[in-house]
Amino acid sequence: MGKIPSNIDSMKNLESLDLSYNNLSGEIPAAISDLSFLSFLNLSYDDLIGQIPLGIQVETLDAWSYGGNPRLYGRPLTKHFSKDVNPDEAKQGGANGSQNELLYLGIGVGYIVGLNGFWYSLILNRAWRHKYFRILDHILDWLYLFVALKLNKVG
Numbered sequence: 001m002g003k004i005p006s007n008i009d010s011m012k013n014l015e016s017l018d019l020s021y022n023n024l025s026g027e028i029p030a031a032i033s034d035l036s037f038l039s040f041l042n043l044s045y046d047d048l049i050g051q052i053p054l055g056i057q058v059e060t061l062d063a064w065s066y067g068g069n070p071r072l073y074g075r076p077l078t079k080h081f082s083k084d085v086n087p088d089e090a091k092q093g094g095a096n097g098s099q100n101e102l103l104y105l106g107i108g109v110g111y112i113v114g115l116n117g118f119w120y121s122l123i124l125n126r127a128w129r130h131k132y133f134r135i136l137d138h139i140l141d142w143l144y145l146f147v148a149l150k151l152n153k154v155g
Helices: 030-034 087-092 094-124 126-154
Strands: 016-018 025-027 040-042 047-051 071-073
Touching: 094 126
Parallel strands: 016 040, 025 047, 047 071
Antiparallel strands: none
């Protein structure tokens, strides 16, 4: 666990800063808003707390730059931190939880549609069906022969 140094503004020409997944804690120093060339900032999935400093450069960044910090608030984040919220619960639920549900739903639907498309194409197209089962039969014959020869060597 570390902190973002308060003298970060000494790097005047800094254009890009990615400190995501670094187990940083504490507040974002106000000096970060003095970095006038900063066009990319990623402080996501650390343990940062408090208000995002006000400043033209910092406020124009996307909300995903601060994601995964449930106790962080201010612009551009739309959700405000509440002292009643347990940070562990905030990490598990929220927008990430609903995104995961949508991801799993999409995977399930895609799997079902793809599998049904495969089976229905075999049912409806006689030539494909015969070719598929010939290939499957050939693979099973080869597998049976391979196992039988291996068992014959052992015994």
